[in-house]
Amino acid sequence: MKAYPFILILLLCIAGGFAVPAAAGPSSVSVTSYEVDPQVPIRGDTATVTVAVQNTGTESVAVSRAMLYGSQIGILDSPYQSVGEIGAGTTREFTFPIKTAVSDGIHYLTFVLDFREGGSLRYQVPIRVESTDLAVALVERPDVFSEGRTDAVTLRIGNPRSAGVTGVSVAPEGEGYSVVPSSAFIGALAPDQAATVTFNVTPEEGADVSFRVSYRNGVNTHSTLLPLPLIISEGKRRADPVLTNIDLEANAGGYRVNGDIINAGLETARSVIVTVGEGATPEDPYRIYVVGALDPDDFSSFEVTFSAPEGTAEVPLVIQYRDDEGNIYRSSSAINLGAAAVLPDQGAEGFSGTAIAVVALIAIAIGGAIFYSWRKAKTSQ
Incomplete structure (x- = not known):
């Protein structure tokens, strides 16, 4: 019966020996940090994982290899099949390229450091994948x-x-x-x-x-x-010069048109000019009428002189202006030549009826005066 305690103690020692983890490595070697570059990969990105291992002991530790494992994230290369020693008090970094062709979320990789004398060091590295765009x-x-x-x-x-x-x-x-x-x-x-x-x-x-x-x-x-989105249309705020109070007169030399121009838009119309377009020929003295700048709701008068071939029914009156950026805009409005008021001809073809009547009256008066003087002189003889 005295042998039982000895046998029990022996069995407990054997069991305790089997409980020691066979894969454990030197306690002086540990992972001190890791880095993922880029810090948060996008799905499908190529990244690198760098693990820093430090030996805090007083003796070198022999390492056979360093590996990185993952069930979903792809490991593109395993460059550390033969490592060597990690010196006392030194830190060694291990870098692995990976491919994050996985869904968004946190995925884990396992870093394994195998020691030459047996045992290994394992460390879980979290990889956060986020595909949010800018x-x-x-x-x-x-x-x-x-x-x-x-x-x-x-x-x-x-x-x-x-x-x-x-x-x-x-x-x-x-x-x-x-x-x-x-x-x-x-x-x-x-x-x-x-x-x-x-x-x-x-x-x-x-x-x-x-x-x-x-x-x-x-x-x-x-x-x-x-x-x-591009909607090409007339601007809501742009200048809008409009012609009004148009008065057209015809004479032997051509036509004279005058009127008012008003800016019905919400921006300033710059370098405004008025002239005639195709089908008419600008003539002096007002071939082109320069108005200048027209602020919103501002107006100015204008006058243009031109000629047109016989039989022309209408001609375009053209407005040209610029915006603040220097862009050129044109608009036109047709004027009916048949509506022109005809002025008396004051050219080489003769005088007007009024002028002829005045001249005739003057001639009669002069003739009467001469006749009166002659008659008076004859009576006195």
Whole structure:
């Protein structure tokens, strides 16, 4: 019976020996940090995982290899099949390339360091995958665009991601337009940060314009496209010169038209001129009438002289002006030559009836005076 305690103690020691983890490595070696670059990959990105291992002991530790394992995230290379030693008090870094072709969320990789004398060190590395794109919005644009007119378009680019991005730039795409500047560079955008850029767009009929925002997440390039809705029409605020009180007169030399021009728009019309268009020939003294600037609701009189071939029924009266950007606009309104008031001819073909009557009266008066003088002289003889 005295042998039982000895046997029990022996069995407990054997059991305790089997309970010691065979895979445990030196306690002086541990993972001190890890880094994922980019910090938050987008689905499909290529990234790197760097694990720092420190030996806090007083002796070197021999390492056979270092590996990174993952069930979903792809490990692109395993470059540490033979490591060597980690010196006492030193830190060694191990970097692995990965491919995050997985769904959004947090995925885990396992870092394994195998020791030459047996045992290993294991460490879980979390990888957060987030495919949120940059946010792009139009913050300023006209309600309608006018063909050939330059308008400002302002975009705001924001970063709603949980990590920063770099190399942010904006460039227009499409056809049938001109734009200044041709592109805009923003640079880095931290989380929850935004930036604005402005483009001056001059569209043509049928123009198609989009803005592409490009950026980098680590070594990966991404982009997002924002279409610009283009409605080509007459501007709601643009100047609108209108002719009124038109008076047309005809004479032997041609025609004279005068009237008023008023700006019925909401912007200033600059460098306003009035002349005649195709089918008529401007003549002196008022070939072109220069009005100048017309503010909204302002008006001015004008006068134009011209000639037209015989049988011409109507001719266009043309208004030309510029906006604040120097864009040229033209409009025309037809005038009916048949409605012209005919003035008496004062040219080489003769005098008017009134002038002839006056001359006749003067001649009669002079003749009467001469006859009276002659009669008086004869009577006195």
